[in-house]
Amino acid sequence: MGILRTVTLTAAALAGYRALVRGDLTLDLGVGRRTRPLVCLPVDIEASREVVFDVIAQPYLGRMTRAQRDKIDVVERGSDMVLAAHRTPVSGGLVATTLETVRFERPERIRFRLVRGPVPFVVEQFVLTETGTGTRLEYAGEMGTDLWGLGDWWGDRVAPPWEAAVQAAFASVKTEAERLSGLPPRG
Numbered sequence: 001m002g003i004l005r006t007v008t009l010t011a012a013a014l015a016g017y018r019a020l021v022r023g024d025l026t027l028d029l030g031v032g033r034r035t036r037p038l039v040c041l042p043v044d045i046e047a048s049r050e051v052v053f054d055v056i057a058q059p060y061l062g063r064m065t066r067a068q069r070d071k072i073d074v075v076e077r078g079s080d081m082v083l084a085a086h087r088t089p090v091s092g093g094l095v096a097t098t099l100e101t102v103r104f105e106r107p108e109r110i111r112f113r114l115v116r117g118p119v120p121f122v123v124e125q126f127v128l129t130e131t132g133t134g135t136r137l138e139y140a141g142e143m144g145t146d147l148w149g150l151g152d153w154w155g156d157r158v159a160p161p162w163e164a165a166v167q168a169a170f171a172s173v174k175t176e177a178e179r180l181s182g183l184p185p186r187g
Helices: 002-022 049-061 148-180
Strands: 034-038 043-045 072-077 081-089 095-105 109-116 121-131 134-145
Touching: 002 095, 034 121, 034 148, 043 148, 049 072, 049 081, 049 095, 049 109, 049 121, 049 134, 049 148, 081 148, 134 148
Parallel strands: none
Antiparallel strands: 034 134, 043 134, 072 081, 081 095, 095 109, 109 121, 121 134
């Protein structure tokens, strides 16, 4: 009976972990909530702020490419806001799915707010600032987890792939915006 119980508890824990990682289960207890900043390096893009904004907004408000359809599913669309599911590959072959509102404040800001995902709270924004040579794309984000130290531990697992996904998105936006502007991509 002891082995069967151990196997059952292990299987349940593994299933719970996978559901949490995939975003199928969100634990929003509001107890012991701690927040942490999410960090992504700014990117300078040799394209106008309007072009950069359009590149970011295009999969939400316009037509998606095939590659974008594998990552984003717009659930509901309004004139300046969408509800979208974002799929991000994470460790162990799992795919994390978040459901987020995305609000567009043309041409300087795009805001994201987590509705459902592997943590109970995330707010983010992309800020587009004109520079002498184009646009600076900056990121500000905050993630919240519950249950004090356990939440801190979980946030340490969730934050790095989250930040890496944003950094990869910034690189893609830079490449596409500079391509549309007719400029050669720079590192």
